[in-house]
Amino acid sequence: MRLTIVHLYSGEMNTYGDSGNVAILVARAKWRGFKPAVVRVSIGQPFDFSRADIVVVGGGQDRAQTLVAPDLVRRSRSLHRAAEEGVVMLAICGAYQLFGNRFVTLTGEAIPGIGIFDMETTGSRRRMIGNILVDSPYGQLVGFENHSGETALGEGLKPLGQVVKGYGNDGASGREGAVYRNVFGTYLHGPLLAKNPFFADMLLTRALHRRFGPTVLQPLDDELAASARREIVGRVLGKAALGAA
Numbered sequence: 001m002r003l004t005i006v007h008l009y010s011g012e013m014n015t016y017g018d019s020g021n022v023a024i025l026v027a028r029a030k031w032r033g034f035k036p037a038v039v040r041v042s043i044g045q046p047f048d049f050s051r052a053d054i055v056v057v058g059g060g061q062d063r064a065q066t067l068v069a070p071d072l073v074r075r076s077r078s079l080h081r082a083a084e085e086g087v088v089m090l091a092i093c094g095a096y097q098l099f100g101n102r103f104v105t106l107t108g109e110a111i112p113g114i115g116i117f118d119m120e121t122t123g124s125r126r127r128m129i130g131n132i133l134v135d136s137p138y139g140q141l142v143g144f145e146n147h148s149g150e151t152a153l154g155e156g157l158k159p160l161g162q163v164v165k166g167y168g169n170d171g172a173s174g175r176e177g178a179v180y181r182n183v184f185g186t187y188l189h190g191p192l193l194a195k196n197p198f199f200a201d202m203l204l205t206r207a208l209h210r211r212f213g214p215t216v217l218q219p220l221d222d223e224l225a226a227s228a229r230r231e232i233v234g235r236v237l238g239k240a241a242l243g244a245a
Contacts, residue, residue: 003029003036003207006052009060009068009095010040016144018058018092020191024200025054032218034208043071049082053207059093059189062105069111072098076114083116088207089183092192096177096185097121097149106148117178117185118154126150131236132166132188134176139198140164142232143188151187153178160186165236182206195229197222 007022022038029036041047049055060068072079083089091099096117103111106123127148134141141161150170153159159169160177168176168187177186184203186192193200201217208215 001034001212003034003053003204003211004051005036005038006047006049006055007038007040008055008057009042009064010058011042012064012068013058013060013092013095015059015061015064015093016146016189017191018056018189021058021090021092021193021200022056024191024193024197025056025204028197028200028220029204031220043068047075047078049075049078049087050085052082052087053211054203055079055082055087055089057089057091057095057099059095061094065094065098065103066111069098069103069113072114073112079114080116083181083183086182086206086210088203088210089116090192090203091183091185093145093147093187093189096187097151099183099185100151100178101154103149116183117180118157119151119178120154121149121151124148124150126171128167128171128187130166131232132168132176133164133233133236134161134166134168134188135164136161136177136199138202139196140233141186141188141192141199142195142229142236143186143190143192145187146189147187151178160184182210195225195232197225 098113100113100117100119103121129146159175
């Protein structure tokens with residue numbers, strides 16, 4: 001029961017501990033008896049993403065995005081094929097932007113993306129930063145966002161969820177993230193999966209279903225994460241919300 005988890009650009013794209021998302025997936029798979037193997041793929045290193053079960057790409061500042069963008073475009077065909085085959089992918093912040101059609105910087109430079117998500121991001125002078133709370137079909141997500149890019153989803157592209165508190169894609173539409181097949185993009189750092197273990201389990205379940213058929217994961221003791229989530233919700237909504245969360 002081996003799983004291949006690909007960490008793409010682990011050195012270049014790792015803002016706010018996004019590599020922790022890989023650590024969470026590995027731990028939660030191991031605790032259930034699976035054998036996850038992490039493959040780290042760097043700039044210029046060839047890889048066929050159809051071989052992956054889960055692909056994780058973290059966030060990065062504009063300089064890191066500019067650095068990895070040409071390499072990511074060269075991988076576009078392989079990533080698109082994997083996406084259509086149902087490979088699970090998680091793209092955070094800067095990577096989320098590059099999974100769209102393009103990112104236009106504040107100075108007007110257009111950085112091409114790979115277009116898995118039909119969307120475009122435009123740089124702005126507004127810094128959207130702070131804890132964020134999002135209602136999604138998978139459960140209520142908590143995280144931390146820090147971006148100035150404003151992302152507009154194309155018609156028909158589903159958001160990951162609706163913003164309860166925070167900015168999300170653009171600070172105006174109320175939408176956060178994007179979903180296409182088994183590909184998920186979001187601005188939530190933190191790392192996302194440490195704060196939202198149920199979301200990690202959803203990703204694992206989809207990957208296992210593709211590899212081995214229908215799979216039901218054994219429940220784990222997530223009380224520590226639940227306690228942290230209650231604290232974050234209290235900070236986001238006000239301490240009065242702690243008791244109700």
